[in-house]
Ligand SMILES: [Ca+2]
């Protein structure tokens with residue numbers, strides 16, 4: 001996700017609404033009672049709850065609820081249950097004076113239940129075992145929609161002029177083929193910062209739940225099964241691009257294009273952005289030289305390239321293991337292995353970080369952590385090669401980064417502590433000696449406890465700082481808790497994790513999920529800051545949006561104009577804000593990297 005200013009003149013504002021009338025009628029999230037004019041609003045996980053889950057609902061009303069609240073199983077089979085509503089005293093968000101927490105009983109069987117207040121049905125709640133499976137492939141299709149080069153969503157080829165190198169060991173503007181990869185979000189830049197992580201996360205999702213991913217498409221994303229789970233097709237799309245960005249032993253390209261991209265919404269193959277060679281032509285390719293970069297007024301910070309190198313090595317090493325072990329393509333596995341070894345060595349030679357570059361504005365990906373990534377790369381290389389040197393280096397890097405990250409802080413710059421959790425610690429845990437395992441779990445636990453502490457400041461139990469891309473923080477918190485549980489068997493944070501999961505799926509002040517098109521017939525983001533929504537009047541499903549942001553941050557954003565009345569106006573509060581509006585580039589832009597992180601979370605939640 002990259003900040004950019006929305007330019008209303010570039011848009012066809014009147015064309016942006018596409019309502020699914022049926023879904024609106026059947027799944028309207030608030031019920032206004034005509035008699036007594038009492039508004040009772042339920043916020044809950046729209047995908048459903050697994051039987052063993054902590055099942056917490058959030059109820060808001062404009063008057064105190066004194067009537068009995070009952071839970072009735074559709075189709076019978078269980079006696080109606082009287083529910084206890086616990087009034088919320090501290091940490092209320094929003095104008096509704098009466099707010100309640102309801103815990104559903106743990107005796108519920110699989111089925112659909114209706115919540116009744118005073119014998120009026122408020123909402124249906126699903127208890128099911130496989131509540132995530134049905135929507136998983138939507139996230140995969142969103143990733144395909146972000147592809148650069150041949151894009152199956154548009155059935156079109158874009159950005160064939162990627163790219164011409166700057167800051168490299170060749171003359172400026174030298175051309176190499178860096179086509180491929182993914183567009184970052186609603187814009188069409190490509191970053192190795194995020195692409196490396198996205199590839200590695202999808203490979204992890206395959207490791208955890210490979211048998212649950214479908215094979216609906218071929219490598220190019222056509223609707224033709226190719227015998228390979230689409231999660232691996234997608235991960236390979238990323239690995240192929242990383243290999244292209246490393247065309248020679250000591251070469252690594254880290255970014256294609258820059259904020260000259262930001263000229264309003266555009267179909268990728270009709271990109272009117274110019275980088276010096278005319279519109280819709282060659283784009284700038286930035287060589288990772290470990291030094292501050294910027295071709296205009298603004299310069300990034302940089303002290304090395306190890307953040308990029310470590311993550312690339314992790315992704316490539318993982319890819320090598322998977323392609324070799326499953327006998328998918330031994331030559332590809334070998335190519336990934338060689339590249340992983342070379343790129344990791346580049347990181348060792350230039351420890352430090354390389355950030356994203358900007359051109360016309362100071363906004364960029366400000367990553368400044370790198371030891372986490374080298375730890376991850378070293379651990380994966382040890383698993384691939386068995387070379388003890390990698391294990392020792394992974395431990396050394398782990399002890400540099402320790403518990404550092406956004407969880408240990410109250411705030412951070414945009415993407416400063418990328419990739420939002422230290423995956424290196426989990427990767428190293430599997431192979432580390434016992435004494436190191438203790439350190440790794442202690443660092444994870446310290447992180448988790450800071451979030452738990454913050455979660456007690458509001459009734460929703462949301463413990464992340466609402467920085468830009470708060471949903472990425474939520475997804476990574478959930479991921480870290482589940483990985484911590486796998487490492488230790490300690491489930492003391494499980495309930496807090498579940499509250500964060502439920503936040504993503506509708507148990508939040510706005511009653512919306514944070515994924516486009518999920519669940520079908522649900523309340524989900526639809527007026528998103530994405531080209532197909534604006535230009536084709538169609539919103540691809542499965543994209544994770546940025547998410548709610550502090551009101552104080554929102555008020556300082558320039559050029560942000562909403563295009564429609566705020567359908568959530570009644571539910572806004574003084575702390576955090578969210579709009580399902582094309583104009584809100586701060587909360588409602590689906591991102592490639594957030595969606596990739598969510599694919600791993602999805603696999604872990606099942
Ligand atoms: Ca496939």
Ligand SMILES: [Ca+2]
Pocket residue numbers: 307367368369370371372373417418419
């Ligand atoms: Ca990092």
Ligand SMILES: [Ca+2]
Pocket residue numbers: 512523524525526527580
């Ligand atoms: Ca909506």
Ligand SMILES: [Ca+2]
Pocket residue numbers: 527564567580581
């Ligand atoms: Ca809207």
